[in-house]
Amino acid sequence: MSGTGDAAGAGDPRHWSADEALEHLYAAHWRRLVRLSVLLVRDQGTAEEVAQDAFVALHKRWRRLRDPDRAAAYLRQTVVNRSRSVLRHRAVVDRHAAALRREEPVTDGADAPALDRARRDTVLDALAALPDRQREVLALRYYADLSEAEIADALGIARGSVKAHASRGAAALRGLLADERPTAPPEPDLNRDDQ
Amino acid sequence: MTDDPHSMRHLLHDAVDDVEPRDRLTAVRARAVRRRGARRAAWGGGALLAAAATVVAVALVPGTDAPRALDPGSPGSPGSAGSPGPSATVPDGATTGTPSEGGTVLRALYFVGDTPRGDRLYREFRQVPVGTGPDDLAPVVAALAAGPDDGDYRTRVTGDGVSAQVVEGEVRVLVPDALYDDPLAAQQLLRTLEAATDGLPSTWYAADGRVGSVADDRDLLASVSISDPAEGVAVSGVLRARGRGYVFEGTVAWHLYDVDGGSVRDGVTTTADSSRFSPWQVEVGLTGLPAGRYLFVVEEDDVTGDGATSDTRWITVEPDPTDWRMDP
Numbered sequence: 001m002s003g004t005g006d007a008a009g010a011g012d013p014r015h016w017s018a019d020e021a022l023e024h025l026y027a028a029h030w031r032r033l034v035r036l037s038v039l040l041v042r043d044q045g046t047a048e049e050v051a052q053d054a055f056v057a058l059h060k061r062w063r064r065l066r067d068p069d070r071a072a073a074y075l076r077q078t079v080v081n082r083s084r085s086v087l088r089h090r091a092v093v094d095r096h097a098a099a100l101r102r103e104e105p106v107t108d109g110a111d112a113p114a115l116d117r118a119r120r121d122t123v124l125d126a127l128a129a130l131p132d133r134q135r136e137v138l139a140l141r142y143y144a145d146l147s148e149a150e151i152a153d154a155l156g157i158a159r160g161s162v163k164a165h166a167s168r169g170a171a172a173l174r175g176l177l178a179d180e181r182p183t184a185p186p187e188p189d190l191n192r193d194d195q
Numbered sequence: 196m197t198d199d200p201h202s203m204r205h206l207l208h209d210a211v212d213d214v215e216p217r218d219r220l221t222a223v224r225a226r227a228v229r230r231r232g233a234r235r236a237a238w239g240g241g242a243l244l245a246a247a248a249t250v251v252a253v254a255l256v257p258g259t260d261a262p263r264a265l266d267p268g269s270p271g272s273p274g275s276a277g278s279p280g281p282s283a284t285v286p287d288g289a290t291t292g293t294p295s296e297g298g299t300v301l302r303a304l305y306f307v308g309d310t311p312r313g314d315r316l317y318r319e320f321r322q323v324p325v326g327t328g329p330d331d332l333a334p335v336v337a338a339l340a341a342g343p344d345d346g347d348y349r350t351r352v353t354g355d356g357v358s359a360q361v362v363e364g365e366v367r368v369l370v371p372d373a374l375y376d377d378p379l380a381a382q383q384l385l386r387t388l389e390a391a392t393d394g395l396p397s398t399w400y401a402a403d404g405r406v407g408s409v410a411d412d413r414d415l416l417a418s419v420s421i422s423d424p425a426e427g428v429a430v431s432g433v434l435r436a437r438g439r440g441y442v443f444e445g446t447v448a449w450h451l452y453d454v455d456g457g458s459v460r461d462g463v464t465t466t467a468d469s470s471r472f473s474p475w476q477v478e479v480g481l482t483g484l485p486a487g488r489y490l491f492v493v494e495e496d497d498v499t500g501d502g503a504t505s506d507t508r509w510i511t512v513e514p515d516p517t518d519w520r521m522d523p
């Protein structure tokens with residue numbers, strides 16, 4: 001891997017070459033971005049492809065980034081947009097796959113890891129049933145820990161819309177999970193904006 | 196943040212905490228290198244292909260083959276031949292104008308266009324007949340209902356049953372059922388009327404008592420748009436283009452294509468403020484270009500590959516009398 005940065009600039013994104021940026025940012029964000037995409041597209045393999053595309057796109061336009069310090073935000077935004085695009089283009093396939101997943105029974109007496117997985121699948125299925133915007137806002141708010149302003153910036157929508165999508169999404173998710181859990185999660189603090 | 200197992204944050208983290216993605220760094224590196232090599236080898240071809248695709252897409256829209264140009268001889272018409280340039284005739288932020296001798300006034304009309312984020316509003320400056328008084332908004336509503344000059348836009352306001360009046364410092368708009376059931380159409384109407392009254396707040400009222408006001412810019416407007424030049428204007432020497440945008444890092448890419456889809460000029464400009472909708476402008480030298488029709492395109496930087504919002508204008512380049520290098 002070639003690079004032009006010296007030791008003094010090794011920690012400063014503004015001094016990174018595109019190849020160096022790829023290395024640094026992949027090490028720092030790969031796993032978290034894949035997980036974010038899993039929340040959005042449900043399928044891990046697809047999520048890995050989405051995150052991979054995001055890193056390739058970043059490498060492509062690294063020299064044109066006005067503010068390399070915001071590279072992580074750029075990657076996150078790309079993952080969200082590409083995840084949405086994947087869902088649109090593969091809606092039929094995804095619905096079919098989701099139907100197949102729901103048909104897989106959880107066997108009685110399953111061990112703890114299997115039960116954990118089933119619980120997590122229930123949450124992912126419920127997320128998948130939400131409208132795109134609600135799912136994206138919830139994932140960015142409660143997984144990526146972004147503020148309302150940051151979510152508005154990442155999604156290109158108004159802060160008021162973020163609040164509305166978060167509120168409706170949380171309510172819808174609670175409703176979907178109500179049948180699966182003894183107690184639904186409490187109302188989240190949607191006014192919190194301290195990130 | 197509490198680690199309450201029932202909290203939304205815990206719920207989402209728990210759902211993916213066991214996801215351990217495979218290492219794809221090698222694949223990412225390989226794709227990055229391939230992309231770099233391909234870009235070097237096929238730079239010209241790729242650009243031409245992209246340009247051709249743009250032109251074909253536009254040509255399929257009825258009306259764009261023969262753009263309905265504004266009367267090029269009328270005072271105040273954007274980009275009229277012999278004028279200093281389009282920017283001299285459509286001042287930035289202009290929402291009302293001085294009535295011309297022909298009984299028209301420059302108005303900003305909002306129309307609907309396609310974007311990767313769905314339908315959004317674009318602004319078009321037009322000469323609209325003067326009403327019976329400053330508060331007579333009927334000609335503006337009629338112009339909106341008549342449709343755009345730019346064939347890429349469309350209107351969702353029919354004008355039937357719409358009544359707009361200025362009352363106590365605000366525009367009150369009575370709308371029919373069809374309009375209040377179509378939020379974007381209602382916003383198209385409110386934005387236009389707000390602009391026509393130099394920013395008076397606009398509110399729509401439905402027969403059943405429902406009311407609505409102007410929505411946030413980011414939910415409503417195309418992320419990048421051209422205010423100037425107008426569709427179909429004639430230009431010589433320099434094309435002075437302007438518009439508004441709220442795009443990633445304020446970066447607005449622009450291109451000028453000939454009728455065959457060949458790229459003849461391109462570049463990048465920036466908006467004044469990348470944190471909100473703000474103006475951009477660019478001057479494109481036309482010296483040396485053969486006279487004829489050209490397509491001016493602006494687009495946001497497609498940083499995510501999800502598709503870029505763009506706006507286009509056909510212009511006609513006329514011979515520049517000051518260009519001594521051109522053959523007679």
